[in-house]
Amino acid sequence: VKRLGYRPNAAARSLITSRTQTMGLVLSDITNPFYPFLVDALHSEFKSLGYGMLLFNAESDEIGDVDPLGHFLSHSIDGLLFVSATLDSSLGKAVAEQGLPAVFLNRHTEDATSDRVFSDNRSGAASAARLLLDLGHEKIGLISGPSNTSTAVERDAGFLNEIERRGLEVPEALRRRGPYSHRTGYDGALHLLGSEDPPTALFCGNDVIAFGALDAIEELQMSVPKDVSVIGFDDIPMSGWLRINLTTVRQPLPAMARTAVGLLVDQVENGLGDPRTEVFATELVYRGTTSIPGD
Amino acid sequence: VKRLGYRPNAAARSLITSRTQTMGLVLSDITNPFYPFLVDALHSEFKSLGYGMLLFNAESDEIGDVDPLGHFLSHSIDGLLFVSATLDSSLGKAVAEQGLPAVFLNRHTEDATSDRVFSDNRSGAASAARLLLDLGHEKIGLISGPSNTSTAVERDAGFLNEIERRGLEVPEALRRRGPYSHRTGYDGALHLLGSEDPPTALFCGNDVIAFGALDAIEELQMSVPKDVSVIGFDDIPMSGWLRINLTTVRQPLPAMARTAVGLLVDQVENGLGDPRTEVFATELVYRGTTSIPGD
DNA sequence: CTGTTAGCGCATTCAA
DNA sequence: TTGAATGCGCTAACAG
Numbered sequence: 001v002k003r004l005g006y007r008p009n010a011a012a013r014s015l016i017t018s019r020t021q022t023m024g025l026v027l028s029d030i031t032n033p034f035y036p037f038l039v040d041a042l043h044s045e046f047k048s049l050g051y052g053m054l055l056f057n058a059e060s061d062e063i064g065d066v067d068p069l070g071h072f073l074s075h076s077i078d079g080l081l082f083v084s085a086t087l088d089s090s091l092g093k094a095v096a097e098q099g100l101p102a103v104f105l106n107r108h109t110e111d112a113t114s115d116r117v118f119s120d121n122r123s124g125a126a127s128a129a130r131l132l133l134d135l136g137h138e139k140i141g142l143i144s145g146p147s148n149t150s151t152a153v154e155r156d157a158g159f160l161n162e163i164e165r166r167g168l169e170v171p172e173a174l175r176r177r178g179p180y181s182h183r184t185g186y187d188g189a190l191h192l193l194g195s196e197d198p199p200t201a202l203f204c205g206n207d208v209i210a211f212g213a214l215d216a217i218e219e220l221q222m223s224v225p226k227d228v229s230v231i232g233f234d235d236i237p238m239s240g241w242l243r244i245n246l247t248t249v250r251q252p253l254p255a256m257a258r259t260a261v262g263l264l265v266d267q268v269e270n271g272l273g274d275p276r277t278e279v280f281a282t283e284l285v286y287r288g289t290t291s292i293p294g295d
Numbered sequence: 296v297k298r299l300g301y302r303p304n305a306a307a308r309s310l311i312t313s314r315t316q317t318m319g320l321v322l323s324d325i326t327n328p329f330y331p332f333l334v335d336a337l338h339s340e341f342k343s344l345g346y347g348m349l350l351f352n353a354e355s356d357e358i359g360d361v362d363p364l365g366h367f368l369s370h371s372i373d374g375l376l377f378v379s380a381t382l383d384s385s386l387g388k389a390v391a392e393q394g395l396p397a398v399f400l401n402r403h404t405e406d407a408t409s410d411r412v413f414s415d416n417r418s419g420a421a422s423a424a425r426l427l428l429d430l431g432h433e434k435i436g437l438i439s440g441p442s443n444t445s446t447a448v449e450r451d452a453g454f455l456n457e458i459e460r461r462g463l464e465v466p467e468a469l470r471r472r473g474p475y476s477h478r479t480g481y482d483g484a485l486h487l488l489g490s491e492d493p494p495t496a497l498f499c500g501n502d503v504i505a506f507g508a509l510d511a512i513e514e515l516q517m518s519v520p521k522d523v524s525v526i527g528f529d530d531i532p533m534s535g536w537l538r539i540n541l542t543t544v545r546q547p548l549p550a551m552a553r554t555a556v557g558l559l560v561d562q563v564e565n566g567l568g569d570p571r572t573e574v575f576a577t578e579l580v581y582r583g584t585t586s587i588p589g590d
Numbered sequence: 591c592t593g594t595t596a597g598c599g600c601a602t603t604c605a606a
Numbered sequence: 607t608t609g610a611a612t613g614c615g616c617t618a619a620c621a622g
Binding site: 007008009010011012014015018020021022025029030031032033035036037039040043044047052053054055056057071074075076182211214215218219237238241242243244 | 338
Binding site: 304308 | 617
């Protein structure tokens with residue numbers, strides 16, 4: 001009978017089941033090279049579990065009071081996955097009030113109202129600090145992400161803490177901050193390295209910032225790692241390309257994506273429970289942008 | 296009355312209007328740095344017109360007989376936007392048979408059954424050839440994309456045609472081909488430049504392939520553009536980064552995205568008509584990876 | 591112009 | 607087991 005290409009009508013079905021088999025993915029700026037790999041991983045997880053993925057791109061690195069909720073609620077989805085929300089975002093509360101299944105991935109908001117999965121940014125940043133200190137660097141610059149993101153706050157804390165534990169410090173003059181973008185790294189490094197007593201190493205808030213820093217170093221006709229060592233965070237695939245070859249801290253993105261999707265699907269299929277938090281270990285990836293100072 | 300947060304139920308509404316206000320976006324591999332900018336542009340166009348965007352990532356560079364249709368039909372969308380379909384894909388016919396609004400963007404299939412928008416790949420590639428010839432290169436290598444993509448076929452044709460018009464040629468031994476990936480460029484350049492009579496310039500099927508070629512050149516300890524000139528295609532933002540600084544052929548992606556979305560929305564709102572084709576002009580972007588041979 | 595009603599295509603219940 | 611009936615929440619057509 002159904003040989004003539006019958007397709008059940010999804011609208012009618014979801015009208016009765018009150019399920020759409022579609023999840024919403026909210027992210028801050030898909031243009032940032034960090035995301036595609038995440039989106040890829042998330043998509044294939046969702047697909048294998050029978051869910052579609054509706055994209056909402058906030059278009060700036062601030063998922064603040066942009067309101068993706070209205071958009072999604074009127075498109076009726078079963079759950080929401082937030083990637084890289086900001087700390088001050090009211091999204092957590094709003095979603096909890098709606099009783100909507102939700103998971104925060106990579107970054108989280110201040111109040112743990114929903115499931116969260118992220119990596120151990122503190123210890124990852126600490127391991128980066130340890131590497132630079134062990135190599136003999138004493139004057140280290142810091143170019144961080146935005147202060148309203150949990151990743152930046154925790155990476156800063158882990159990094160600075162380790163430095164201080166060794167009896168050193170990073171003076172204000174050697175700190176810069178901005179969006180997780182190439183430009184932030186470029187401007188930051190230009191400023192820090194152009195000063196009269198420049199640092200011999202830079203810890204960058206993520207890989208994309210580090211790429212900007214590398215470009216600034218090129219611009220200043222200095223060389224990496226001889227004149228300056230550089231470390232990033234994330235280990236996106238581009239960081240392994242030969243011309244970049246960035247030392248960085250790897251986040252286990254595929255596993256994180258799988259976990260986040262699992263939690264979300266569990267929420268929609270088995271009902272909401274108490275908020276859960278999953279933390280993943282990072283791994284230092286030693287490549288070519290770090291060395292003993294002057295070597 | 297509706298102060299208590301009333302939201303119309305999208306499923307019920309679309310049951311009666313037979314519209315979901317959602318479009319499907321099919322792409323071959325979101326991990327390829329070429330796509331995020333497109334996705335971003337498409338998303339904001341759709342959003343501004345009141346449409347959501349459901350993502351389907353084919354996960355390999357081959358949108359062949361992977362069947363996103365089943366996935367989408369069971370998620371009920373109003374129209375489909377295919378980015379980078381392959382020539383041999385049966386998608387065009389399948390979609391046309393379903394009477395589903397669809398647009399092919401960037402690449403197209405053999406039969407023009409739906410609206411299509413792409414750039415003038417032939418003349419873009421010809422302008423790249425002209426640049427290399429004018430600089431004095433006579434031995435030029437070609438690393439193309441897959442032969443079942445319209446972009447690769449047309450770029451090859453435009454490039455080779457211009458070379459021949461000047462009385463030169465690109466022998467088989469100087470041609471390589473593979474997926475639009477970093478690895479294709481890396482392996483291809485390693486092979487071509489490692490031969491006994493290596494070319495002095497390489498035309499790459501797209502920027503990502505060119506990045507791989509640049510890495511191979513680094514690996515071989517040769518220098519760009521002194522030993523080898525390199526040209527890419529697309530002009531994705533990374534190509535403008537200082538450490539890359541790639542000479543390339545720009546496609547006007549934002550305009551192309553706007554047009555594609557416009558055509559698709561027109562189809563769903565005003566009914567299907569005869570297939571339309573929109574072609575966009577490219578622009579040569581002269582940067583630092585090209586020069587007179589040996590200079 | 592406001593108020594009422596039928597029906598979109600399913601899943602689920604209940605009757606046979 | 608199989609078959610018919612109800613209603614999910616809207617929109618559109620129609621009646622008042």
